[in-house]
Amino acid sequence: MAVEQSILKSTKANLGIGVDDTSFDTEVLTFINGALSDLVDFGIGPDSGFEVTGNDEEWVALTGDNLDLNRLRTWLYLKVRMVFDPPQTSFLQDAFQQQIDEASWRMINHQDRERRRLSALTDVDDDEPIILDGGGA
Secondary structure: OOOOOEHHHHHHHHHOOOOOOOOOHHHHHHHHHHHHHHHHHHOOOOOOOOOOOOOOOEOHHHHOOOHHHHHHHHHHHHHHHHHHOOOOOHHHHHHHHHHHHHHHHHHHHHHHHHHHHHHHHHOOOOOOOOOOOOOOO
16 A cells, blocks of 8 residues: 555544545644644754645655655644544543654754754854955955
């Protein structure tokens, strides 16, 4: 079975909503986009953010070919589930929140490692100011 590439369709399927059922799309899209706005703070995806407007936006637009970011699918499902259809017991709510927190930490850690790797390749120190000399005198 092929993995669904549409962010909306795969999230709906994980929530137990038929992919052809559009009755909850407005709510699910609202919660998906709210969760995706956190990714900008994590340094994941485009700097200007990412918006899902329908079935056309795919996971590859966020993760590229980076397999370390596959946990993004689980993270997004759990974030949406917690507001769309929260677990009925506090035990399950805590378990979901712990998974969200761990996935968040791992994604942030991954992005920090990537920044350090790229920084080492370009020999740029983010903490050191870059001074541009305008020439002249």
